Amino acid sequence: MKITRMHGAGGKVMQDLIKNTILGNLENTSVNGGIGLKDLDDGATIPIGDKEIVFTVDGHTVNPIFFPGGDIGRLSVCGTINDLSVMGAEPLALSLSIVLPEGFDIDELDKIMKSINEACKEAGAPIITGDTKVSNVDDIVISSAGVGIVDRGKAIRDSGMKEGDVIIVSGNIGEHGMAILLSREGFEFETNLKSDVAPLNNLIKNVLDAGVDIHAMKDPTRGGLADSLNEMAEKSGLGINIYEEKIPISDEVQSIADALGIDPMTVANEGKVVMAVKKEDAEKALKVLRRHPLGKNAQIIGEVVSEHNRVIMETIVGKRIVDTPIGDPIPRVC
Amino acid sequence: MKITRMHGAGGKVMQDLIKNTILGNLENTSVNGGIGLKDLDDGATIPIGDKEIVFTVDGHTVNPIFFPGGDIGRLSVCGTINDLSVMGAEPLALSLSIVLPEGFDIDELDKIMKSINEACKEAGAPIITGDTKVSNVDDIVISSAGVGIVDRGKAIRDSGMKEGDVIIVSGNIGEHGMAILLSREGFEFETNLKSDVAPLNNLIKNVLDAGVDIHAMKDPTRGGLADSLNEMAEKSGLGINIYEEKIPISDEVQSIADALGIDPMTVANEGKVVMAVKKEDAEKALKVLRRHPLGKNAQIIGEVVSEHNRVIMETIVGKRIVDTPIGDPIPRVC
Numbered sequence: 001m002k003i004t005r006m007h008g009a010g011g012k013v014m015q016d017l018i019k020n021t022i023l024g025n026l027e028n029t030s031v032n033g034g035i036g037l038k039d040l041d042d043g044a045t046i047p048i049g050d051k052e053i054v055f056t057v058d059g060h061t062v063n064p065i066f067f068p069g070g071d072i073g074r075l076s077v078c079g080t081i082n083d084l085s086v087m088g089a090e091p092l093a094l095s096l097s098i099v100l101p102e103g104f105d106i107d108e109l110d111k112i113m114k115s116i117n118e119a120c121k122e123a124g125a126p127i128i129t130g131d132t133k134v135s136n137v138d139d140i141v142i143s144s145a146g147v148g149i150v151d152r153g154k155a156i157r158d159s160g161m162k163e164g165d166v167i168i169v170s171g172n173i174g175e176h177g178m179a180i181l182l183s184r185e186g187f188e189f190e191t192n193l194k195s196d197v198a199p200l201n202n203l204i205k206n207v208l209d210a211g212v213d214i215h216a217m218k219d220p221t222r223g224g225l226a227d228s229l230n231e232m233a234e235k236s237g238l239g240i241n242i243y244e245e246k247i248p249i250s251d252e253v254q255s256i257a258d259a260l261g262i263d264p265m266t267v268a269n270e271g272k273v274v275m276a277v278k279k280e281d282a283e284k285a286l287k288v289l290r291r292h293p294l295g296k297n298a299q300i301i302g303e304v305v306s307e308h309n310r311v312i313m314e315t316i317v318g319k320r321i322v323d324t325p326i327g328d329p330i331p332r333v334c
Numbered sequence: 335m336k337i338t339r340m341h342g343a344g345g346k347v348m349q350d351l352i353k354n355t356i357l358g359n360l361e362n363t364s365v366n367g368g369i370g371l372k373d374l375d376d377g378a379t380i381p382i383g384d385k386e387i388v389f390t391v392d393g394h395t396v397n398p399i400f401f402p403g404g405d406i407g408r409l410s411v412c413g414t415i416n417d418l419s420v421m422g423a424e425p426l427a428l429s430l431s432i433v434l435p436e437g438f439d440i441d442e443l444d445k446i447m448k449s450i451n452e453a454c455k456e457a458g459a460p461i462i463t464g465d466t467k468v469s470n471v472d473d474i475v476i477s478s479a480g481v482g483i484v485d486r487g488k489a490i491r492d493s494g495m496k497e498g499d500v501i502i503v504s505g506n507i508g509e510h511g512m513a514i515l516l517s518r519e520g521f522e523f524e525t526n527l528k529s530d531v532a533p534l535n536n537l538i539k540n541v542l543d544a545g546v547d548i549h550a551m552k553d554p555t556r557g558g559l560a561d562s563l564n565e566m567a568e569k570s571g572l573g574i575n576i577y578e579e580k581i582p583i584s585d586e587v588q589s590i591a592d593a594l595g596i597d598p599m600t601v602a603n604e605g606k607v608v609m610a611v612k613k614e615d616a617e618k619a620l621k622v623l624r625r626h627p628l629g630k631n632a633q634i635i636g637e638v639v640s641e642h643n644r645v646i647m648e649t650i651v652g653k654r655i656v657d658t659p660i661g662d663p664i665p666r667v668c
Contacts, residue, residue: 025450126364145429
C-alpha cells in the first residue's frame with residue numbers, strides 16, 4: 001500500500017497509519033512512567049525529580065511558505081511553543097532542523113530566519129540547537145522540537161475532561177487554514193484574511209496563573225476544532241455538547257467556508273486553544289482570556305456530558321454529530 | 335544567492351551559511367547560561383537545578399534510504415543518540431518527525447520503523463513524541479531530536495581540549511560514507527563494506543564510568559575526522575598532531591578511497607567517537623574502549639599541542655596540514 005495525501009491530513013486515515021505502522025512497531029514509547037508516544041498527546045513528558053521535562057516535535061511543509069499573517073518560520077516556532085503550552089508547560093527552548101532544496105534563495109531563508117527570531121522573542125524561548133541539510137525536497141522543510149518544564153504531575157492531558165466541565169475556545173476559528181487556502185493560486189476572493197499563527201504560551205500562562213483548573217487542553221491545528229474536540233471526547237470517554245451560535249468565527253471565514261462548501265470546524269488554527277475547565281472557573285477563565293489580545297474573542301462553546309461519547313452540535317435546525325474529519329479539507333497547511 | 339549542494343556538506347561553505355544567515359538572525363540562542371546554538375556544539379544544554387538537560391536535533395535525507403549496515407531509521411536514532419552521548423549526557427528520549435512523499439511504500443515505512451525500534455533498544459532510549467506529514471518531497475525525510483541529562487557543569491564540550499591531551503578515535507574511519515557511496519549506482523567494487531552506524535552511548539558511558547577525564551569529544555559524521563579535529567582545534571585555540579600510521583582504517587576503505595581519490599579523513603562515520611583525554615588516562619581509555627565491540631579497533635592517533643593551531647598529520651613522506659573539508663566528497667550520507 002502506498003502513502004497518499006490523506007495519510008498526512010490529521011484525520012482517521014492518518015490515525016490508522018500512526019497506530020499501525022508507527023506505534024505498532026515501537027516496543028517502548030515512554031520514559032520513567034511519563035506521558036509517551038502511545039498517549040498521542042501534544043507532547044510527551046520525562047519525569048525527573050519534582051519536575052517533568054515536556055518534549056514535543058512538529059514538522060512543517062506549508063505551501064506557500066510565505067502567507068498572509070506568517071510564514072513557515074513563524075509557523076514552526078508557534079506550532080512547537082503551542083504544543084508545549086497546551087501541556088501546561090513553560091517552554092524553555094526549541095531546536096530547528098532545516099532541509100533546503102538546491103536552488104533555494106538565500107534571501108528567502110534570511111526572511112524566514114528573521115521571522116523565526118521574532119516569533120521566538122514573542123514566545124520568550126530561543127532556538128538553542130539545530131541542523132541544516134540540503135537535499136532533494138521541492139521546498140524548504142522545517143522540523144522544530146521543543147523542551148518545556150512543568151511541575152511533576154501537573155502536565156495537562158488531552159484526556160482529562162470531567163463531566164460538567166465547560167468548553168472554551170480562545171478565539172475565531174479557521175483563520176489559518178483559510179488564509180493558506182486563499183493565498184494559493186486559483187481563488188479570487190477579495191479578503192484581508194490572515195493566518196492566526198501566534199505563540200499561545202503567555203495567554204495560557206495567564207489562565208493557569210489565575211488559578212483556573214484546566215482539565216484538558218489542545219491547540220486545534222490539523223483537523224481543526226472538530227478533530228480536537230473528538231480527541232478530547234474519545235480519550236476521556238465522555239461527550240461534548242456544543243452550540244453553533246457560540247462558536248467564534250469571523251463573517252469572512254464563514255462566508256468563504258460557505259462558498260467553498262468547507263466546514264470551518266475542520267479547518268486548521270495556529271493561534272487558538274480549546275480547553276475544558278472546571279465549571280466554577282469558567283467565567284474567570286473567559287475574563288482572563290479576553291484581557292489578552294490573542295484571547296479577545298474567547299467564548300464558552302459548550303460543556304462535557306456523560307450521556308454520550310460524541311461531539312454533538314446544537315444548530316438552529318437541530319442537532320448534528322461533529323465527526324473527526326476523515327482528512328483535512330485543505331492539505332499542506334502546517 | 336542560491337543554495338547549492340555545498341551548503342549542506344558539512345564544510346566551510348556550510349559553516350558560512352550557518353554563521354551568517356542562521357545564527358546572524360537569531361538574537362537569543364541559549365537558556366539559563368547553558369550551551370547554546372552559537373557554540374555550534376553537538377547539542378545544547380538547559381541548566382535546571384543541579385542537572386543540565388541536553389538537547390539536540392538532526393535531519394536525515396540519506397540516499398539510498400536502505401544501505402549496507404543500516405537505513406534512514408537506524409541512522410536517525412543513532413545520529414541523535416550519538417550527539418547526546420558526545421556531550422557526556424545520558425540519552426533519555428527521542429522525538430521523530432517524519433515527512434513522507436505521496437506514493438511512499440507503507441511496507442518500507444514499516445521496515446524503517448522496525449529498524450528504529452531495534453536501534454532504540456540498543457541505545458536504551460525510546461521515541462516518546464513524534465509528528466508525521468505527507469508532502470512534496472522526493473523521498474522520506476526524518477528529523478530526530480533528543481533529550482538527555484548530565485550533572486550540571488559536566489557536559490563535555492568540543493572546545494575543552496588541553497595541551498598534552500591524547501587524541502583517541504574509537505575505530506576504523508570512513509565506513510559509513512563509503513558504504514553509502516558504494517550502494518549507489520555506478521560503482522562496481524566487490525565489497526562487503528557496511529556502514530558503521532551504531533549508538534555510542536554505552537561505549538562512551540563505559541569510558542566515563544572508568545573515571546577517564548575526557549576534555550573534548552565529537553562524533554565525526556559529515557566532514558569526517560578531518561572536520562571534527564579541526565573544530566576541536568579551532569574552538570580550543572590549540573593544535574593537534576596526528577600520525578597517519580596510527581589512524582585505524584580498513585584495507586577495504588583505504589583501497590576504495592585510493593581508487594576514487596577521496597581522502598578517508600573527510601568521509602562520514604556514524605558509529606565512531608573521537609576524544610581528547612587527559613594524558614594520564616589515555617591507556618585506561620583505550621583499554622575500556624577496546625573491551626566493547628564498537629571500540630575494538632580504538633587507537634591513540636595523536637596529541638594536543640600549543641605550538642600551532644592546526645591539524646597536522648605526520649606521514650611517511652613528511653607532514654601535511656589536514657584542513658576542514660570545503661564540502662563533503664560524498665553528498666547525502668546522513
